[in-house]
Amino acid sequence: MxxxxxxxxxxxxxxxxxxxxxxxxxxxxxxxxxxxxxxxxxxxxxxxxxxxxxxxDDRDAVLDYVEERTFGPLLAAIKEVAASDRQPEEKLTKILESIFTGIYEDRALVIALTPNKHSGAKRECQMRRRTSALEAIKVVVNEGIAAEGFKNLSPLLVSELFLGAVTAMIESMVFNGEFQAAEEIVPTMMEIILGGLRKSD
Amino acid sequence: MxxxxxxxxxxxxxxxxxxxxxxxxxxxxxxxxxxxxxxxxxxxxxxxxxxxxxxxDDRDAVLDYVEERTFGPLLAAIKEVAASDRQPEEKLTKILESIFTGIYEDRALVIALTPNKHSGAKRECQMRRRTSALEAIKVVVNEGIAAEGFKNLSPLLVSELFLGAVTAMIESMVFNGEFQAAEEIVPTMMEIILGGLRKSD
Amino acid sequence: MxxxxxxxxxxxxxxxxxxxxxxxxxxxxxxxxxxxxxxxxxxxxxxxxxxxxxxxDDRDAVLDYVEERTFGPLLAAIKEVAASDRQPEEKLTKILESIFTGIYEDRALVIALTPNKHSGAKRECQMRRRTSALEAIKVVVNEGIAAEGFKNLSPLLVSELFLGAVTAMIESMVFNGEFQAAEEIVPTMMEIILGGLRKSD
Amino acid sequence: MxxxxxxxxxxxxxxxxxxxxxxxxxxxxxxxxxxxxxxxxxxxxxxxxxxxxxxxDDRDAVLDYVEERTFGPLLAAIKEVAASDRQPEEKLTKILESIFTGIYEDRALVIALTPNKHSGAKRECQMRRRTSALEAIKVVVNEGIAAEGFKNLSPLLVSELFLGAVTAMIESMVFNGEFQAAEEIVPTMMEIILGGLRKSD
DNA sequence: GATGAATGAGGGTTCATTCAT
DNA sequence: GATGAATGAACCCTCATTCAT
Structure with missing residues (x-):
């Protein structure tokens, strides 16, 4: 009973x-x-x-839970988009949208996407996740380069720049408490990054 | 005695x-x-x-000092470049170079440039500095837009993106312990960001 | 219901x-x-x-119960032997056998026989039980001395020595996990203790 | 300064x-x-x-210190006596005297000599020390047997009995707070144990 | 009667900070 | 001015005990 x-x-x-x-x-x-x-x-x-x-079980379990709950769905969404049969440019846009949509549903993404917050084992785990997202993005960038739509730049650097910019903007939003401007963010970022990535000739 | x-x-x-x-x-x-x-x-x-x-006075004073000493010169360099009579594009490139040069001379810039590490008063102070750098960059972006060389995007967003991308790449470098690839970073970033920022017509 | x-x-x-x-x-x-x-x-x-x-009622009540249930029968056996009409030497041997037999049926005797594990009230209670066993043994020793079979040593000390040796051997057995050698223990102990106790004339 | x-x-x-x-x-x-x-x-x-x-450093370091400070000198004394060129019987008596003298100078010996108080690493360490003392005693018992002065009993059991009896008497003394009777203890114990150990013929 | 979620006192440990010398 | 022994607040974690259901 x-x-x-x-x-x-x-x-x-x-x-x-x-x-x-x-x-x-x-x-x-x-x-x-x-x-x-x-x-x-x-x-x-x-x-x-x-x-x-x-x-x-312990404090780490709380952190794990928060991280998992935040980052899991997002990572899945990113991978799904990356694996779809869209064009590279569209994929990047979709990924960006996934991230920012995720942010609106859940600010906690900030933690997941921001490196350097933990130490030891925690940190490694967090880095693995970030790396995982990075990989997915890199694949898309590679596709774009292979399809001759993107400039021939280091895919790793480009991916870092992409993810880094996203992270930074989110942090900024969290800091400033201004989540309103977000609809504007995606197009702006895509305009710049895709604009800069696209072969101009 | x-x-x-x-x-x-x-x-x-x-x-x-x-x-x-x-x-x-x-x-x-x-x-x-x-x-x-x-x-x-x-x-x-x-x-x-x-x-x-x-x-x-206390531990915070040590952190403040380290931060000040690191961020001060960099901020000065950024402002100096922003106030010079170069072209906006060149200014952004110079700023980027200042930052990465600074990083090489002094890895601690990472701390200064990375938000979200502290809490309370510390944090506010840190944010003020970041905001200050952001302002300088925004001015340059504004110039570029006014001169009709840059696309008409939100200067704030563009500046955030710029600074955010820089921060992220630095953090990534610190994490991966790979400071070698840096000569490649500046041109890549400028290629993308300036490329995306520049009016295409 | x-x-x-x-x-x-x-x-x-x-x-x-x-x-x-x-x-x-x-x-x-x-x-x-x-x-x-x-x-x-x-x-x-x-x-x-x-x-x-x-x-x-509480955790202590559990410990009390376990102790009581373990030590009670043993104490009864000791007292019964002590009160029987055997010769003192035989009594001591029987008591020793009772103890070791008890140990084999129930290792928890170790707890009961080992002092110094608790504090406060628990401890006092435990000591009372040990004292009770000691008394029974002392009576037997006194008998032996009175019957002029045993040397005229302090009955209390002899009893302590007897019970102490038993306790120590048990603890040692528990530690080493070697319960096999026990058939050897009783004769050895009796050989020494009775041998030393017996008047040598 | x-x-x-x-x-x-x-x-x-x-x-x-x-x-x-x-x-x-x-x-x-x-x-x-x-x-x-x-x-x-x-x-x-x-x-x-x-x-x-x-x-x-931590709680364990306190326990280690107390144990070391207590048991170290005693163990040295036991080993020294065991290694001397006295007769086995005399050695055992001397060892017993060392222990009880030690007890008077320092009750803490009780801890050192009493097994089963700690857990994990501590316990192992403690056991090692007890084993070390046991070894020294066993050597003496073996000598006695070899010299045909002692009965041919298991040296290990005899040593355990010896050390166990000592430990128990000490604990008893501590419990009862009666340290006065100690001059009586050594002769009594030796009378019994040596008496029982000695070949009777 | 049984349950197990909630509690909170207490244990070990770390570290910024103070202050007598 | 320098020192470092002493302090105590704060942290993470365990576990005996209570009590609403």
Whole structure:
């Protein structure tokens, strides 16, 4: 005679994880990773520290969860677009749209897309994800170069520039708290980057 | 016992700050901000913890100093280029070169250029600096648009994109530990960004 | 809904305590007292933590129970032997056999026989039990001295030595995981202790 | 210009370690290892928790220190006696005297001689020391058997019995707080153990 | 009666900062 | 001015215990 049925338990788990996700994100984007202490998070969520440990093994598990939940879907979307049979230019545009759409649904992408925040194992994991996204983009850039539509520049550098610009703009948006201008961002970025990437002759 | 004269004291101050700067930078770029403890820094510099506090109010003051010393000259260089009577395109190229030259002379620029590392007052200060650089770049972009050489895009967005791309590439370099490819970076970035920015007709 | 009858409740109580005893002992002898957490015990027994608290007031009550259940029969056996009409030498031998037989049936005796593991009230209680066993042994030693079969040494010291040697050998066995050599232990101990205790005339 | 000279610093270090040793011992013997928390120890010594960490790397280092300081000299004494050119019987007596003399100078021997108190690495280390003492004793017993003065019993068992009896008596003394009877203990133990060990014919 | 989610006291540890010498 | 011993707040984590369902 469990207090909760399996279904209720699952619901509870989801509720907690949603709350943790939401508040962890808020803390991270508002004040930085350093402010995400278990005490602070528990307090913000409205439970005790101990309760947090009933849902997450340790602090790293919280970070993993936030990262996974943020970056997973986005990475999938990027890979899907990259694997589709669109034109390279269109792919890049779609990828950009995926990212910014993701951002609007969930600011936490910022963390996932921004390197250099963790250390040790965490960092490696994060880098692997970023690298994974980078790879997908590089493939598209390579396609564009092969199809002779793009200039013959280093695909790695171009991809870094692309992803880096995206990351920076997001961070800037988060910092300035101005998420309104986003519809403008995608076309602007594409205008510049595609414009600069396209063979001019 | 003979006290130090004012002149000697000033010299001492400079000596200490140079040493702190150098070692703090080494620690930060080698192992990350988290490894910059006062004990570690004092030990690396070769003084005691207490002595550090005779030159810096607290740990934040050390960070401020490192940041200031790194970012100040770069910001000056950017502003100087922006105020010169070159063409907008050339100005952007020069700015980019200044930044990457700065990076080579001093990897700690990474800290200065990378937002989101601190919290509270620190962060605001850091943002102010970034904003300052952004302004200088925006002015140049505006010039380019006014001169009808650049496309009529949001100068703010373009500047963010520019600075963001730079920041990201630097972070990437730091992560990968590959500082060699840098001569390739400036032309690639300029090719893309100027190419995309330039009016095509 | 039908409640349990008194009889059923009592049966349930026995069932639970048997299970707790068994699993607590296994945990303690396998991994040490430190591994006996309420969660671990509940999980091993197959109930929830809360249920444990329906049968035992607190963790200490569990330890008390295990100790009582282990030490009780042994103490009874010792006292029975001591009160029997055997010769002192034979009594000591029988007592030793009782102890080692008990150990084989139930390694948890180790806990009961080993002092110094707890603190506060627990400890006092444990000591009382040890003292009780000591008393029984001392009586036998006194008999032996009175019957002029044993040397005229301090009965208390002799008893301590006897019980202490037993305890130590058991601990050693537990540590080394070698329970095989036990058939050898009783004769060896008796050879030495009785040999040394016996008047040499 | 250090605040303290090297000599003063060393003195300070000794002072602290003495105090830690003393209070740690008191806590352990009075209330058990479980009560030896860093907070408790610091508080008893009269410093802050942080200060403790200036002298000991971690809690284990405190335990190591206490153990080493206690067991080291004793082990040396035992080995020295074992290696001397006395008769086996005399050696055992001397060893016993060393142990009890040590106990009087320092109750902490109790910890060192009592197995089963720690877990993990600590435990292994402790066991190694106990084993080392055991070895020394076993050698003496073997000598006695070879010289045909001792009965042909298992030297290991005899040594365990010897050391175990010692340990138990010490613990008993600590428990009962009766350290007075000790002059009586050595002869009594030797009477019994040597008496039982000696070939009777 | 059973459950297990929630709790919170407490343990080990780190490190910025102070201050007597 | 320099020193570094002392401090204590803050962190992560464990686990005995409670209580609403």
């Amino acid at each position: 469990a207090r909760y049925t399996e279904k209720q338990k699952a619901a509870l788990d989801i509720l907690m994880k949603d709350a943790v996700y939401e508040h962890a994100m808020k803390i991270i984007t508002d004040e930085g990773l350093g402010s995400l202490t278990m005490e602070r998070l528990a307090s913000d969520v409205g439970v005790s520290r101990g309760t947090l440990y009933n849902y997450f | 003979a006290r130090y004269t004012e002149k000697q004291k000033a010299a001492l101050d400079i000596l200490m700050k140079d040493a702190v700067y150098e070692h703090a930078m080494k620690i930060i770029t080698d192992e990350g901000l988290g490894s910059l403890t006062m004990e570690r820094l004092a030990s690396d510099v070769g003084v005691s913890r207490g002595t550090l506090y005779n030159y810096f | 039908a409640r349990y009858t008194e009889k059923q409740k009592a049966a349930l109580d026995i069932l639970m305590k048997d299970a707790v005893y068994e699993h607590a002992m296994k945990i303690i002898t396998d991994e040490g007292l430190g591994s006996l957490t309420m969660e671990r015990l509940a999980s091993d027994v197959g109930v929830s933590r809360g249920t444990l608290y329906n049968y035992f | 250090a605040r303290y000279t090297e000599k003063q610093k060393a003195a300070l270090d000794i002072l602290m370690k003495d105090a830690v040793y003393e209070h740690a011992m008191k806590i352990i013997t009075d209330e058990g290892l479980g009560s030896l928390t860093m907070e408790r120890l610091a508080s008893d010594v009269g410093v802050s928790r942080g200060t403790l960490y200036n002298y000991f």
